[in-house]
Every structure is written in structure tokens, then in C-alpha cells.
Amino acid sequence: MDYLWWKHGVIYQIYPRSFQDSNGDGIGDLDGIIERLDYLNNGTNHSLGIDGIWMSPTFPSPMKDFGYDVADYEDVHPDFGTLATMDRLIDEAHKRSIRIILDFVPNHTSSDHPWFRESRSSVDSPKRDWYVWRDAKDDGTAPNNWIAVFGGPAWEWDQKTQQYYLHSFLVEQPDLNWRNPQVERAMHNVLRFWMERGVDGFRIDVMDRILKDPALRDNPPNPDRSWGRLMGVTGLQQHTQDQNWPDIVDAVRRIRSTVDEFPDRMTVGEVFGTPENIVRYYGGETSDGLHLAFNFSLTRLVGERWNAANVRKRVDAFESALPGAAWPNIVLGNHDIDRFISRVNHDGRGAARGRAAAVLLLTLRGTPFIYMGEEIGMPNTDVPEHRLQDPARFHHRNRDPERTPLQWTAKGGFSNSEPWLPYGDLSINVAAQEKDERSMLTLYRKLIWTRRASKALTLGDYAAIDGLPADVFAFTRAHGDERTLTMINFANDGVAFDLPKALRAGETLVSTHGEPNAGGRIELAAHEGRLVRLM
Ligand code: TEU
Ligand code: CA
Numbered sequence: 001m002d003y004l005w006w007k008h009g010v011i012y013q014i015y016p017r018s019f020q021d022s023n024g025d026g027i028g029d030l031d032g033i034i035e036r037l038d039y040l041n042n043g044t045n046h047s048l049g050i051d052g053i054w055m056s057p058t059f060p061s062p063m064k065d066f067g068y069d070v071a072d073y074e075d076v077h078p079d080f081g082t083l084a085t086m087d088r089l090i091d092e093a094h095k096r097s098i099r100i101i102l103d104f105v106p107n108h109t110s111s112d113h114p115w116f117r118e119s120r121s122s123v124d125s126p127k128r129d130w131y132v133w134r135d136a137k138d139d140g141t142a143p144n145n146w147i148a149v150f151g152g153p154a155w156e157w158d159q160k161t162q163q164y165y166l167h168s169f170l171v172e173q174p175d176l177n178w179r180n181p182q183v184e185r186a187m188h189n190v191l192r193f194w195m196e197r198g199v200d201g202f203r204i205d206v207m208d209r210i211l212k213d214p215a216l217r218d219n220p221p222n223p224d225r226s227w228g229r230l231m232g233v234t235g236l237q238q239h240t241q242d243q244n245w246p247d248i249v250d251a252v253r254r255i256r257s258t259v260d261e262f263p264d265r266m267t268v269g270e271v272f273g274t275p276e277n278i279v280r281y282y283g284g285e286t287s288d289g290l291h292l293a294f295n296f297s298l299t300r301l302v303g304e305r306w307n308a309a310n311v312r313k314r315v316d317a318f319e320s321a322l323p324g325a326a327w328p329n330i331v332l333g334n335h336d337i338d339r340f341i342s343r344v345n346h347d348g349r350g351a352a353r354g355r356a357a358a359v360l361l362l363t364l365r366g367t368p369f370i371y372m373g374e375e376i377g378m379p380n381t382d383v384p385e386h387r388l389q390d391p392a393r394f395h396h397r398n399r400d401p402e403r404t405p406l407q408w409t410a411k412g413g414f415s416n417s418e419p420w421l422p423y424g425d426l427s428i429n430v431a432a433q434e435k436d437e438r439s440m441l442t443l444y445r446k447l448i449w450t451r452r453a454s455k456a457l458t459l460g461d462y463a464a465i466d467g468l469p470a471d472v473f474a475f476t477r478a479h480g481d482e483r484t485l486t487m488i489n490f491a492n493d494g495v496a497f498d499l500p501k502a503l504r505a506g507e508t509l510v511s512t513h514g515e516p517n518a519g520g521r522i523e524l525a526a527h528e529g530r531l532v533r534l535m
Contacts, residue, residue: 005099006201006266006291007327008458009051010362010448012040012370015335016055016080017066018405019372021415028405028414030058030081030089039430041096046434048375049448052099054203054268056335058086059105062112064172064391066403067103068205069110073190083197090198099200101268106187107206108173115186116174123161130183131174132166133158134216145218146242150392151233154242168209168242170391178210178251188258195262202259207269207281207290211248213241244273249280252289268292268329275321282326292329292367299337303346306353308473308490312464315364315475319462328366332357333374339402342380349492351377352527355443355512356488359529362447363486365462365477370444373406376433377440381424389421406430438514446510450531455479465503469495472524476503476534483534484509489524496523506535 003009020032033055041047057067058080067077076086090100109116118127134143134155142155142164148171155164156171166175176183191202219237252269259265269290271278275297283289297314301307318328332340340357341350354377361368380401390399404421405414407429412419433439451457460479468474471491477484485505489495498521499505508516511530516523524530 002459005051005264006268007367009099010049010368010370010451011052011054011101011268012048012050012372013054013334014056014372015403016058017420018403018414020406020408021417021419024416025079026415026417026420027079029079030076030085034085034089034092037092037096037098041098043096045445045449048445049452050098050370052101052200053093054101054201054369055103057103057105057205062110062172064110064170066389068105069108069112069170069173070105071110071112072114073105073187074193087197094198100198101201101203101266102194102199103205104191104202105205106176106178107209108167108169108175111172111174115176119174120158120161120165123163129180130177132177132212133161133163134166135163144216144241145237147219147233147237149234166212168206176210179214184251184254188255191255191258192261195259195265200264201266201268201291204255204267204269204290207252207293208244208248208271208273209242211245211251212243213245217241244271244277249283249289252281253283256283256288256290266291268294270294272296275318278318279321279323279326282323285323285325287323287325292327294331294369295329295366296331299331299333299340299343302338302343306344306490308471308488311360311488311490312473315462316464319365328364329369330361330364330366331369332361333371333402334369335371335403336399337402338397339371339378339380340374341377342401345379347492349527350379352512353490355440356490356527356529358440358443358447359486359510359512359531360473360488362444362451363457363477363484363531364475365460371402375441375444376407376428376430378404378407378424378428381422383421387422443510443512447531450509454482454484456482456484460484465500467500469497471495472497485532485534486529487522487524487532488529489527492526494523494525494528496521498522504535506533508532 017028019028020036021028022031040050059070060072060075060077061067061069076082093100115127115130118125119131142153146154148154149169157164167173168175219241222238267290269281271281271293278293281290281293295318301310341354344350344353381404383400388400405419409429409431410426412423433441456477456479460477463476465474472489474487509531513525513528
């Protein structure tokens with residue numbers, strides 16, 4: 001069959017610290033994930049029905065950046081389990097046709113990684129060049145003006161060896177030097193290590209920074225101040241020298257050829273910028289780069305900017321930038337950004353928009369990524385000051401509100417003891433929603449299982465529909481004779497319209513609003529999302 005798991009399936013992101021704690025230490029772990037696999041897919045529509053899970057990092061780490069500071073790429077942090085637990089998770093997931101995607105963090109290691117300890121021990125260390133070390137300028141200042149994503153200069157002075165090292169994120173996250181072939185080889189061997197254990201793919205962290213300007217020239221200032229709010233301090237500069245450097249794509253192609261040593265594996269890279277920039281990472285017309293590069297463009301539509309015209313514009317821009325064989329993907333949230341519902345809650349209607357957005361996420365063309373908790377409509381959790389954990393809080397927005405434990409029951413159900421981050425509003429929970437025909441969880445299940453059964457939705461072509469009321473975004477998906485129509489009403493009021501002559505709506509497959517009207521004229525309720533089969 002033409003079905004490819006990473007292309008036509010649905011991927012679910014787990015933030016492992018917050019999914020399920022199995023041993024009562026308040027921290028989620030791999031055994032907890034194993035316990036909950038049937039929730040994700042037990043082969044019936046009483047489960048979510050996803051095809052793969054991407055887990056944020058589970059490697060040994062001092063947890064300065066909650067695992068994105070890796071101290072050993074080939075082991076498991078004891079908080080999460082052991083290599084044997086990981087093997088069991090891979091096995092149990094595969095029994096349920098769930099693929100496992102690990103989070104590969106190539107741009108930087110932890111400063112506790114043995115490679116960095118060795119590198120910083122002396123200027124003559126054989127691993128000195130595994131990281132980016134430079135002398136101070138004549139006046140003692142840093143080699144250039146680059147700033148760290150989490151604030152402050154991207155250079156840290158090392159007293160002992162009298163040089164600066166580069167860290168694009170925390171001081172405890174030194175950047176690897178991918179211009180050194182030994183580094184590249186070692187990191188490719190990490191990929192092989194996990195693929196040999198049965199891992200199906202990799203989400204690649206900070207893909208767009210692994211190579212920088214070899215001359216380390218200054219970034220120019222950013223005249224566009226509107227970026228500041230969203231991107232924190234990084235918005236102060238244009239990242240022409242330290243991000244999206246042209247030859248990263250060559251390194252990506254080499255990663256792809258290593259991944260292709262094993263059958264049926266995939267990569268999805270974290271890349272920022274315009275659609276034109278993002279699609280470069282797919283490898284262009286030859287499609288020999290990443291299988292997928294995250295399309296974050298919908299996550300940028302905050303507040304009133306989440307409307308029919310903008311959503312359509314962004315979907316179409318990505319579609320038209322993609323080279324022939326490349327495949328899109330849809331993202332509404334992740335562990336770094338406000339939860340969707342909170343992002344569009346400027347007038348208190350975030351939850352309704354969340355339901356309509358689910359219809360969008362699961363019927364647009366491309367691989368949907370669900371961030372754990374979206375399927376029950378979790379908003380941001382207010383985390384009191386004394387419970388905050390994320391180190392990024394000093395410099396720009398804190399990421400704890402979207403990282404709180406998944407709410408399984410009215411009592412929490414995540415852990416027997418106090419979770420590492422507090423629960424939010426526990427009236428939003430899996431157990432209650434499983435029993436409720438009109439819940440968000442039921443909606444997600446219906447959408448996913450409808451999608452699974454439909455070639456139009458999984459494989460089909462996409463075409464937006466013109467000439468509808470301004471608040472409606474509608475599109476068809478078509479494969480062979482099968483055609484579906486998605487209609488989303490972004491307005492706070494109902495809307496009525498006639499479909500273009502060529503489209504005759506048949507059976508309604510899913511709606512956010514229960515039983516929709518029958519008959520020729522379409523009436524959508526405020527924030528209704530509806531999926532129908534076309535006749
Ligand atoms: O994020 C990369 C990144 O650019 C983020 O810093 C993002 O801009 C920020 O979190 C928005 O608030 C990745 C991971 O997803 C993130 O969790 C890590 O902290 C970061 O890399 C460093 O590894
Ligand atoms: Ca635990």
C-alpha cells in the first residue's frame with residue numbers, strides 16, 4: 001500500500017517528565033509511557049489511534065534545560081528508566097503499531113558531557129576542536145556579537161584555558177563543532193546506535209544552527225522590533241550568521257543517508273524562518289534531506305491573528321513552497337510555546353477555537369503533530385512563582401505552563417505524589433472526557449479514526465475553496481473518487497452560505513457541533529469545524 005507511517009499517520013508528542021509517573025517520584029518515566037500505550041492506540045476507536053510518538057529527550061542529563069542538555073547520547077536518564085526499559089517501550093509500542101521517534105540534540109551537548117569535559121581540559125586536548133573555542137578580541141571581549149537564545153552573550157569565558165566557547169543556548173549547553181568530521185561521525189553513530197535498537201525516527205533539535213558562518217562574523221541588528229516579543233532576546237538580531245547557514249543542508253543530506261541505512265525510518269527537523277527557508281531542509285527537488293521540517297507558521301497566529309484569511313494564507317504559502325515530492329506537516333503546539341487554547345483566548349473563546357482547530361489539524365494535507373494534552377483541550381497552567389522550573393524564565397517567557405502533567409483523572413492520575421510541576425484545572429481530564437460524547441477527546445478520536453479510514457484525508461490532494469464568506473476557510477481533499485470537504489467558521493457568530501455548484505455535500509463525517517443541518521444551504525455555528533464527504 002502507498003501508506004507510510006510518518007507521512008500519512010498521526011504523530012503524538014510526549015513530554016516524558018509529564019506524561020505518566022510509574023514509581024511515585026513525581027516525574028514521568030518510560031514505564032509510565034508503557035502503561036499508557038493502550039490509551040494512544042489499542043487498535044480500536046476507543047483509543048486515540050496515533051501512529052507514532054515523539055518523546056522529548058530521555059538521555060542522561062543534568063536537566064539544566066530538562067534533557068536538551070545531553071550528557072550521554074547512548075543511555076537513559078535514571079529518572080526515566082534504563083536502556084532495558086527503553087527496549088521494552090520500543091517493543092510494546094511496536095506491538096501496537098506505534099513508532100518511536102527520539103529527540104536527537106545535535107547542536108550542543110551538556111557541559112557535563114565527557115566530550116566537553118575533555119575539550120575544556122586543555123587547549124591541546126584531542127577533543128578541543130569538538131566544540132567552538134576562540135580567543136578573546138584584543139580588548140578582551142567575546143569573538144563576536146552573537147546572543148544566546150536564553151539571553152546574554154553566546155560566548156562564555158573559560159578561565160582555565162583562557163578562551164571563549166560558543167553556547168547558542170545556556171552556558172551549560174556548549175555548541176558542538178560540526179565542521180570537525182570526527183564530531184559528525186560520532187553523532188551519526190548515535191543515530192545508528194538507536195536505529196539498531198529499533199527506534200523508528202528522530203526529531204532533530206535546533207537543526208538550523210548546527211553549522212554557522214565559519215568566519216564567525218557579527219549578526220546585523222534587527223530593525224523589525226515586532227519580533228522581540230515572540231522570540232525574546234534573539235529578536236534583537238538578524239540571524240544571518242548563526243542560523244540557517246547555507247551548508248547545513250549538506251550536513252542534513254549526510255544525516256539522511258545514514259538514516260537511510262535502515263528501512264522505514266524518518267527525520268523531522270526543528271527549523272525556523274520563512275516557508276522558502278524551511279523547505280530547503282527537505283533537500284529541494286531531490287528530496288534527499290529531512291523527511292519533514294516542522295511548519296510552525298500556524299503557531300505564530302496569536303490572538304486575533306488566528307482568522308480564516310491568515311490561516312489559509314499560511315497553509316497555502318507552505319503548500320506552494322514545498323518542492324514536488326516533499327510532504328507538509330501541521331503543528332499547533334509543543335513544549336516550547338503557549339498551548340493553542342491559551343494562545344487564541346483573547347476573548348475567552350479559546351476552547352471553542354481549539355475544537356475547530358482540531359478539525360483543521362487532522363484534515364489538512366500533511367502529517368499532524370499533536371502535543372500531549374491538546375486532545376483533551378488543556379490550556380496553559382498557571383504555575384506559581386515558587387514552582388517554576390524552566391531556566392529560560394529569566395530571559396523570555398517561561399515554558400512551564402505548557403509542560404504540566406497530563407490530566408488523566410479528576411484527581412490528576414499522573415503520580416501518587418506531588419508532581420514536579422502542578423496540575424492545572426482538573427475538571428479537564430481524560431477519564432471524564434472518555435465518557436462524554438461531546439468532549440474534545442471524543443472529537444479527536446473521531447477525527448483520527450475517520451482520517452485513518454480515508455485515503456482522501458491521508459493521501460489526498462488539497463485545494464482551498466474561493467468565494468466563501470470571509471470568516472470561513474474551506475478546502476477539499478481528493479484521492480481517486482473519494483473527496484472530503486472541511487469547513488471551518490472562525491467567527492463568533494453563525495454563518496450561512498451556498499457551496500459552489502461543483503461541490504455537493506453528502507454525509508457529515510465529523511462536526512464540532514453535534515448534528516449539523518441537512519439540506520443544500522450550509523449553516524455553520526460559531527467556531528464550528530465540519531468535515532463532510534462530497535457526493
Ligand atoms: O528549541 C529551540 C528554540 O529555538 C527554542 O529556544 C524556542 O525558540 C524557545 O523555546 C521558545 O520559547 C529547542 C527545544 O525545543 C527547546 O526545548 C530547547 O530548550 C532548545 O532547543 C535547546 O535545546
Ligand atoms: Ca517516575
